[in-house]
Amino acid sequence: MSGIINDTRVVKYNIISGTSMACPHVTGAASYVKSFHPNWSSAAIMSALMTTAKPMYPSARQDELSYGAGQLNPVKAVDPGLVYDAGVSDYVQMLCNSAYNETMIKMVTGDASSCSGSSNGTVRDLNYPSMALHVQSGKAFAAKFLRTVTNVGGARHCRYKAEVWANHRLNVAVNPSKLKFSELKEKRQFTVSVSGGPLPGNSTAPATVIWSDGKHQVRSVMVVYTD
Incomplete structure (x- = not known):
């Protein structure tokens, strides 16, 4: 119901907007990039959107x-220069490094995927376009x-040449x-x-790694944070 007097129309669904509207916005941007690169993986498209995004800076109520x-720029994401790609096996290994057992992994993947070989890795080994590190304070x-x-x-x-900007504490x-x-x-x-x-x-301490060939700026953000 719309809540308007004399409006008797009723449907079995409702639409509510909020912070989750970021999801359909990103979905549209991803679809736009995929229309140019139909064979790219989901990880490659995500990488293109992330590494070409416009930097934002924290306010009093925000951090990295x-x-x-x-802020996404779908037009730039069509030509990112470099991408951080990953496949199903990479994400399965991330779950293994997160201490998931085979039963838990099967619930996520729906198949017979299992942990293979070494279990000495960490979650940060996933080939992700950004980097985050949790450390103990003090x-x-x-x-x-x-x-x-x-x-x-x-x-x-x-x-490509790497350019690094880092907080003075890093x-x-x-x-x-x-x-x-x-x-x-x-x-x-x-x-x-x-x-x-x-x-x-x-507290948080940010850094940025940019690979540049003079045309492309492939930007990865990093944050080190404490409890």
């Missing part, structure tokens, strides 16, 4: 964990993120700091190391 990668810390990027920029011979390094691609869909690995501290309780 609330505004995420930034203690120094050090961690590494292994990432793989795929060249989708069109140019068969291109070089030390962030990328190794190697330069990536060379000789063909389309070629993959390259790199490691992002972060250290620092100690950080006080209930």
